[in-house]
Amino acid sequence: MSDQTQNDLQKALSGVRADIDRIDGELLKLLNERARCAQKVGEIKAEHGEAGHIYRPEREAQVLRRLQDTNPGPLPGENITFFFREVMSACLALEEPLGIAFLGPLGTFSESAATKHFGHAARLLPQGAIDDVFREVESGHAHYAVVPVENSTEGAVGRTMDLLLSTPLKICGEVVLRIHQNLLSNETDFSKITKVYSHAQSLAQCHEWLNRMLPKAQRISVGSNAQAAQKAADEPGTAAIAGEAAAARYSLPKLVENIEDEPNNTTRFLVLGKHDAGASGRDKTSLIMSAPNRTGALHELLQPLSLAGVSMCRLESRPARNALWEYVFYVDIEGHRDEPAIKAALDKLAASAAYLKILGSYPVAVY
Numbered sequence: 001m002s003d004q005t006q007n008d009l010q011k012a013l014s015g016v017r018a019d020i021d022r023i024d025g026e027l028l029k030l031l032n033e034r035a036r037c038a039q040k041v042g043e044i045k046a047e048h049g050e051a052g053h054i055y056r057p058e059r060e061a062q063v064l065r066r067l068q069d070t071n072p073g074p075l076p077g078e079n080i081t082f083f084f085r086e087v088m089s090a091c092l093a094l095e096e097p098l099g100i101a102f103l104g105p106l107g108t109f110s111e112s113a114a115t116k117h118f119g120h121a122a123r124l125l126p127q128g129a130i131d132d133v134f135r136e137v138e139s140g141h142a143h144y145a146v147v148p149v150e151n152s153t154e155g156a157v158g159r160t161m162d163l164l165l166s167t168p169l170k171i172c173g174e175v176v177l178r179i180h181q182n183l184l185s186n187e188t189d190f191s192k193i194t195k196v197y198s199h200a201q202s203l204a205q206c207h208e209w210l211n212r213m214l215p216k217a218q219r220i221s222v223g224s225n226a227q228a229a230q231k232a233a234d235e236p237g238t239a240a241i242a243g244e245a246a247a248a249r250y251s252l253p254k255l256v257e258n259i260e261d262e263p264n265n266t267t268r269f270l271v272l273g274k275h276d277a278g279a280s281g282r283d284k285t286s287l288i289m290s291a292p293n294r295t296g297a298l299h300e301l302l303q304p305l306s307l308a309g310v311s312m313c314r315l316e317s318r319p320a321r322n323a324l325w326e327y328v329f330y331v332d333i334e335g336h337r338d339e340p341a342i343k344a345a346l347d348k349l350a351a352s353a354a355y356l357k358i359l360g361s362y363p364v365a366v367y
C-alpha cells in the first residue's frame, strides 16, 4: 500500500473511530447508571423483606422481549439478548452474586446452559451428579440449579424427571440450547484415532457420523463430554465428542465441527430455585399428575385442561416407582398458574387427579 493510500485510510478510519470512542463513553456512563438503578432495586427489595429474593426471571424475560421487539438492527436479536443477559448478570451481581449448581465438570453443555441463562457474573458450582445439583439448592449452598430435562434426539432425562417428583424446589425458568457436537483431538490424522470418548447421549447423537467417518474406532462412554475431552487431551491416538466449552477448557483442537446427525439437536434445561416466578406475559406451567390404572383414565385426567381451552405443550409418562405398571404424567401447559383460566383449570385438576404436583410457572425461554 502506498503512503498516500495509507494516509487516506487512516484519515477515513479516524473519523469513525472517534465516533466509536464517543459512543463507548456514553455506553459506559449509561451502563453504570443502569447498575446504580439495579443497586437501588436491591435496597428496595431488602427494605421490603425480600433480601434473599433478588433474581426475577419474569422481569428479565420482559426486558429481553421488549429489547428484541424494539431492536432496529443491524445487530441480530440473539446478540441483543446475549449482551443484555450479561448486563443484567453484572447488575444482579452488584445486588448479590448468584451461585448456580449444574452437572459438571466445567466444560459440559450444562455449564453452557448455566452461563447462557445467568451470564458470566454468576458463580459456577459444578456438581458430580444430577442428584447433587438438586441437593446443593435444597440445602441452601447454591441459589439456583440448571438441569437438563429433554433432548430433541434422545428424549427425556430420566434422573431429572424422577427427582422432580420429590424435590421441594420450584421450576422458575427454562433454557433452550442448540447442541453442536465436535470431534476434538490432538491427532490430525483420522487413521490414527483408535478410540472416541464421549457421554453415551452424545455418542448416540453422532452415531451415523461415526459409522461413516470413524467406523473402526472404539466408542467409549464416560460420565460427561468434559471428562471425555480431558481424557482425549491426555491420551494420544484418541478423540472426544464434545461441545465448544469443553474444547476451550481442555485446549483441544476442533478436528470436525457440527457432527451431530440431527441438525436441530437441542437440549432443554430447567432452572430450579426456592421461589416461584411471577407472570411475564408468556409463561408455561409444569405439572406432574397420576391417574388410576383403568381405561380412559388419562382422557378424564386431562379433560379439565381441554375444557378450559388450555394448550398442552408437552406430555411425558414415567413409571410410578412405587407401584408396578402405574404411571405418572409430566404435563407442560401454556400460561401462568396465577392467570384466572389456568387457576380454575388447576383447581378442577386438583379435585379429580389421584395426585397433582405443580412444579412451577415460569417464562417461556427467550433466545
Ligand SMILES: O=C(O)C(=O)C[C@]1(C(=O)O)C=C[C@@H](O)C=C1
Residues within 6 Å of the ligand: 038, 041, 042, 054, 055, 056, 057, 059, 060, 063, 087, 088, 089, 091, 092
Ligand atoms: O428489576 C429487578 O428486580 C432487578 O433486580 C433488576 C434486574 C436488571 O438488571 O434489570 C436485575 C436482576 C433481576 O433478575 C431482574 C432485573
